[in-house]
Amino acid sequence: MKNISVLASGNGTNLQAILDAIESGRIRGARLVLVISDNKEAFALERAKKHGIPAIHIDPKNYASREDFDREAVARLREAGTDLVVLAGFMRVVTPYFVRSFPRRIMNIHPALLPCFPGAHAVEDALEYGVKVAGCTVHFVDEGVDTGPIILQEALPVREDDTPETLRERIHVLEHRLYPRAISLWLQNKITILGRRCLIDE
Numbered sequence: 668m669k670n671i672s673v674l675a676s677g678n679g680t681n682l683q684a685i686l687d688a689i690e691s692g693r694i695r696g697a698r699l700v701l702v703i704s705d706n707k708e709a710f711a712l713e714r715a716k717k718h719g720i721p722a723i724h725i726d727p728k729n730y731a732s733r734e735d736f737d738r739e740a741v742a743r744l745r746e747a748g749t750d751l752v753v754l755a756g757f758m759r760v761v762t763p764y765f766v767r768s769f770p771r772r773i774m775n776i777h778p779a780l781l782p783c784f785p786g787a788h789a790v791e792d793a794l795e796y797g798v799k800v801a802g803c804t805v806h807f808v809d810e811g812v813d814t815g816p817i818i819l820q821e822a823l824p825v826r827e828d829d830t831p832e833t834l835r836e837r838i839h840v841l842e843h844r845l846y847p848r849a850i851s852l853w854l855q856n857k858i859t860i861l862g863r864r865c866l867i868d869e
């Protein structure tokens with residue numbers, strides 16, 4: 668049994684999708700042991716508590732630097748016996764200290780087809796650029812921003828009348844399928860990292 672911890676800053680619909688996948692058996696061999704948020708108001712914390720999962724707020728204001736914040740987060744993740752760290756709408760860039768603490772054991776989901784549109788405003792940036800195809804990416808986290816090896820991606824067409832809200836909503840539907848699938852592949856040891864490529868043994 669592997670221990671998964673989730674870091675989230677907001678609504679936590681991806682966290683919910685992971686919780687549901689564990690409870691329905693679509694993710695097997697893992698349990699959620701901890702949810703951390705940098706935002707006290709994050710609904711993700713409520714979602715965790717409803718499922719009886721320890722959920723904590725770490726307040727960035729109490730730490731002098733991003734690395735100090737990450738040191739606290741890593742200590743809590745270790746205490747919980749975390750095997751896999753899942754970033755699900757966690758809107759802070761993690762430091763090299765954090766990445767090195769869980770080598771190749773941190774995943775992130777991003778609402779764009781990386782390497783296009785990294786960063787915090789991916790959906791707006793993609794629409795503004797005028798792309799005809801959008802989507803989402805699950806990747807391992809490395810020391811760059813949204814640059815780690817890609818595990819899974821899924822695309823969807825952009826509609827003429829899309830706004831950031833409508834496009835984000837359709838991307839969310841894809842994300843809720845994709846993230847549990849990527850986690851499940853990891854749990855089954857079906858991901859081999861070869862340089863920048865993740866080979867998937869399905």
Ligand code: GAR
Binds near residue numbers: 789
């Ligand atoms: C998701 O769409 C995720 O891809 C995005 O935040 C949203 C969180 O939604 N992440 C980023 O933009 C990271 N740069 P949720 O809180 O409902 O899971």
